[in-house]
Structures are given as C-alpha cells and as structure tokens.
Amino acid sequence: MSQDIKRDTAELIDALKATCQTYGLGNDGNEYKIITQVFLYKFLNDKFGYEVKKLSPALADADQWEVAYAHMGEDERLDLLDLLSPDVPRLKPEHLIANLWNQQAKGEFDAIFDAIMLDIANDNIEIFSTQTTERTKIPLFERLTIYVTDDAQRAAFARALIDKLVNFSFEDSFKEHYDFFAAVFEYLIKDYNTAGGGKYAEYYTPHAIATIMAIFEDDTLCHGPLEAFMTSDEETTMYGVEHMEDGLLKGDILLNLDNETHGELMVGSAGGINLTAELEFKPVAPDADDKAVRISLHGLRGGHSGLQINEGRANANKNLARVVADAIANFEARLAEWKGGNMRNAIPREAEAVLTLPAENVAALKETVETEWQRDLFEEYGIVEPNLKIEVTEVPLPATLVPEEIQDNLVDSLLACHNGVLRFIPHLPTIVETSSNLAIVEIVDGRAFFKVLVRSSRDSMRQNCVDTLEACFSMAGMKVETDGAYPAWQPSPKSEIVELMESVYQDLFGEPAKVQVVHAGLECSVILSHCPNMDVVSFGPTLESSHTPNERCFIPSVEKYWRLVLETLARTPKK
Numbered sequence: 245m246s247q248d249i250k251r252d253t254a255e256l257i258d259a260l261k262a263t264c265q266t267y268g269l270g271n272d273g274n275e276y277k278i279i280t281q282v283f284l285y286k287f288l289n290d291k292f293g294y295e296v297k298k299l300s301p302a303l304a305d306a307d308q309w310e311v312a313y314a315h316m317g318e319d320e321r322l323d324l325l326d327l328l329s330p331d332v333p334r335l336k337p338e339h340l341i342a343n344l345w346n347q348q349a350k351g352e353f354d355a356i357f358d359a360i361m362l363d364i365a366n367d368n369i370e371i372f373s374t375q376t377t378e379r380t381k382i383p384l385f386e387r388l389t390i391y392v393t394d395d396a397q398r399a400a401f402a403r404a405l406i407d408k409l410v411n412f413s414f415e416d417s418f419k420e421h422y423d424f425f426a427a428v429f430e431y432l433i434k435d436y437n438t439a440g441g442g443k444y445a446e447y448y449t450p451h452a453i454a455t456i457m458a459i460f461e462d463d464t465l466c467h468g469p470l471e472a473f474m475t476s477d478e479e480t481t482m483y484g485v486e487h488m489e490d491g492l493l494k495g496d497i498l499l500n501l502d503n504e505t506h507g508e509l510m511v512g513s514a515g516g517i518n519l520t521a522e523l524e525f526k527p528v529a530p531d532a533d534d535k536a537v538r539i540s541l542h543g544l545r546g547g548h549s550g551l552q553i554n555e556g557r558a559n560a561n562k563n564l565a566r567v568v569a570d571a572i573a574n575f576e577a578r579l580a581e582w583k584g585g586n587m588r589n590a591i592p593r594e595a596e597a598v599l600t601l602p603a604e605n606v607a608a609l610k611e612t613v614e615t616e617w618q619r620d621l622f623e624e625y626g627i628v629e630p631n632l633k634i635e636v637t638e639v640p641l642p643a644t645l646v647p648e649e650i651q652d653n654l655v656d657s658l659l660a661c662h663n664g665v666l667r668f669i670p671h672l673p674t675i676v677e678t679s680s681n682l683a684i685v686e687i688v689d690g691r692a693f694f695k696v697l698v699r700s701s702r703d704s705m706r707q708n709c710v711d712t713l714e715a716c717f718s719m720a721g722m723k724v725e726t727d728g729a730y731p732a733w734q735p736s737p738k739s740e741i742v743e744l745m746e747s748v749y750q751d752l753f754g755e756p757a758k759v760q761v762v763h764a765g766l767e768c769s770v771i772l773s774h775c776p777n778m779d780v781v782s783f784g785p786t787l788e789s790s791h792t793p794n795e796r797c798f799i800p801s802v803e804k805y806w807r808l809v810l811e812t813l814a815r816t817p818k819k
Contacts, residue, residue: 259408274391288333290414310342354389357402361385452501467813485767500782506801510782512761514699515732521694521717527644534600543631546593549681550764560595565658577601579651580642582687588697610636657720676763678705733769
C-alpha cells in the first residue's frame, strides 16, 4: 500500500505542476505555494471523508458519500461534526471537491474556487493556522487563481486544478498513518533541485530549525535564558525579518545559524537590492518561409551569486547573448523567445533562445554554434565549467517575433550590462565588495524582463552599480525599478560573543577559528536595524554548491557544529 500511496502522491504533484506550466506558472515563485495548498485541500477533503464515514454507517454505505452528506439535515450534520476529533477539519457540503466539480460549468469559476478555499480556511482557523507575534491567525489558504496573469485564463486554471483532484482518493491511506507532507516536500525538493531546469535554493538551512528544536527539547543542556527566532523568505525578499517589530527580541546576543563553512565566524555581510528591467512591445509575425531553432547553453555549475561570484563561473545569460548577437549579425536571425535562470541569488546555469532565420542559413548557424562557439567558450571556461555545452535544435516556427529594432536593443543591453565582481574591498582584497548577477532573462509574448541582484558591503558602491545597470537598460527603452533593499552588516569593532567563540573553538578543536566577512546577504543586518545594541555572530556547518543541484552538507562538520553550539551556550554568561 505505501508504494501505491507514494506513486499516487507523485502523480498528483506531477499533474499539478503540469497545470501550473500550462498556465504560465511553471518554475514561477508561486508554483510551490499553489501545489502545496491545492494538495492540502485534497488532503483535508479526503481526511474529512475518511473520518465522517467511520462515525456514520449511512455515509460509509452510500455510493456517493458526498451526496449523502449534502442531503443530511443541518442538525444531523452538526451532531456529526461535534463527534469529530479536534484535529480533523470541519467541512460543509459546499466545501467538498465533488461539489466544486459539479460547478465547473458556472461562470467565474475561479471566484467560486477561491471563495471555497478561503471559507474552508476561515471555518477551520482555530484548528489549522499559523500565528504572528501579535497573535494574529494566518489562515491555511489564500486566493490562488490571481497568480495567473491573464484574467481570462483564471477560470480554466481553477477547472484544471479540480480535474486533477477528482481522479483518485487518499482515504485508504490514512489507516497507515502515512506522512503525506514529508513525501510532498521531499518529492518537490528533488524535482526543483535538478539539472533539468528546476529551481535551486538552500535546502539545508533547516539545520538551524533542527538545532533550535533539539536545544529546546533537551532539559539536560546547560545554558542561560534563550529565545528562538525563525523567519520566512530569506532567500527571496527577506520578507519575514523585514517585517519584524522593534523590541520583539529581548536577548543581548544573537547566534545566527546561517553561515556555510564550519570554522568561520562571520561578523559582517553584504547588503543587497533587486533590480528589474521590463519592456512591453507589440510582437510581429515571422517570415513563413523561415525556419526556427533553439540555441541552448547548459551544463554550467551555477552557484550562489554571493559566495561563488568571484570564482569565474560562467553566466548562462551573458554568454548566450554573445552567441545570439553573432546569429543576428551573421545569419539573418531574428529573436522570438528567451528564457534563462530562475532565481536572483543563483548564477544562471542554463539559458535558451528561440530564433528564426532563412532555411539556407540553419546548417551554417548550427555548425558555427556547436563547433566554434563550443570551442571558444570551453577554452574560456573549461577549467571551471567542464560540462559546458551549447546546442542547436530545430523547433516549430513560433507565432511571433520581437520587432527588429527592439530585439537589437535588448540583446545589446544584455551584452553591455555589468555582471560579476565590480570591486574587491580595498583593505581586504580577497573579499568581494560589490557585484551584480544577471540572474533571470525572459522574453516572450510581447514582454521582456531582466532580473538582477546587486550586492555590496558599501552602500555608495551598491548605488553606483544600480546606476550603471539602470543606464544600460534605460538606453534599451526598458523601465527599471528596484526593491527589496537590505543594508550591509558592518563588523563590530569589539564583539564579546566573537571573542568567546574564538576561545571555545580553540579549546574544542585545537586550532583558531577564522573571523570573516562574507559577500552574501545575511539577515543579521536587518535584525540589527531593529535591535542596534545586539552582539551578533553567524556560523554553521559546511555547505557546498548552494543554489545548485549539487547542494550538499558535509556531514562530519555537523557534529563539530553541534559541539560548538552547546559549548558556546554553556559558557555564555548570564547578563
């Protein structure tokens, strides 16, 4: 049975991902949210059915228990709900998937779908919800159809989601006490964290949560008063920590568990800001006699756009721009689509562009790209990018193209924009001060947008980099905006906790710890803006290849990290 459940779980997730892809949400930042919430809706529906049928023989014997439940009198239904365990959802007849299935022909089905999800969340908010520091309850569900950009497609999107939920039931699995959401999380992580174009993130950061849980569960440990602080969306907008309240934390010392090299004590980090350049245009039709090709650059290492930005790793978007510019200049190519990268804080590993060109030029372009460009790029990057590959494949003729003058401006701006290290810290010449990462490029359906993450430990240089990029993209006629700015974490001239941990580390491991600053964004800077007198240090076990499919944790470092945590807590004096 367990294998069947795992198979059904994977099949449902795959079906939901395919639906998101169809409606323009594949690898979108909201895809994970949609999949997990819709899966949770399915789980609650089937769990409710399983539990009420145990209590009501009439429902258990019915051919369609949902219909029998809807035909119950109100008092009978309320009595039945009163018998349910407190951890079982309470659903009305109109909440059930079967009911939504029967309403698909109605107009504005997207509004009906969203309203049902919100109603379930509100009715069960006392049982299933999260809570803010102000005791505000956050419901399980939110409106999901709004993430489809095209209003006219939202109802169809909702119908497609419901179609996927009615094909099978998980009811038989509840008697096995199967951990659905561990399976969902594991499957999604494996799917997103692949070389085939998935999203990459720091999946090992839950070690920090595990550390906190272990400490708070063990009454035998020696330590003073403790408080735990966990945030959300650190990898994207730092939304969680940006919205913390002044005075929330009462402690004097912050142990930030987000460094990626054991033996390093971080005392400073770079600030950052998101830059987005957008342009809308009216597509034009291709020449019906032309052929279409896809140029794909892949096999790159990618990596963390702060920690690996100085290692000479190839940026897929920047290098594809060189190839596309050559195709336009020498093979009469026209640009139809571009898709490269998927996260601002990851160096893009792969990018592809769809071009059209005269049929007689296809063979020559393929030869040039797969021979000359493959050779040149490998000569440039082969030492650090041994798996670099660039390929040309014929594809169906696209419906539209980017107008020629806009195409040229966009490609020129990709060639011209700064990417990589801008400057090292003058007094610490091995540490990057300022950098930019041309992370995401997408050109499709009359819209182009480029997403860049700028990092710097010096605010003036960060702004200089932003100004440089804005000037470049503005000359291409693009609208440039910035958001998500967070400050640099400036090292404290004297840190008692750092001095203590240096002593602890020396005693435990017989060698000195390295006190460092890092060209990555840590939440410490934002926390310090709310708690300016706090003494802060960041450390952790060794993680490698963050933001890539090869992300991993060096297991021997975990035991050392844990010993360092415990001994630091034991020696930290009470204030």
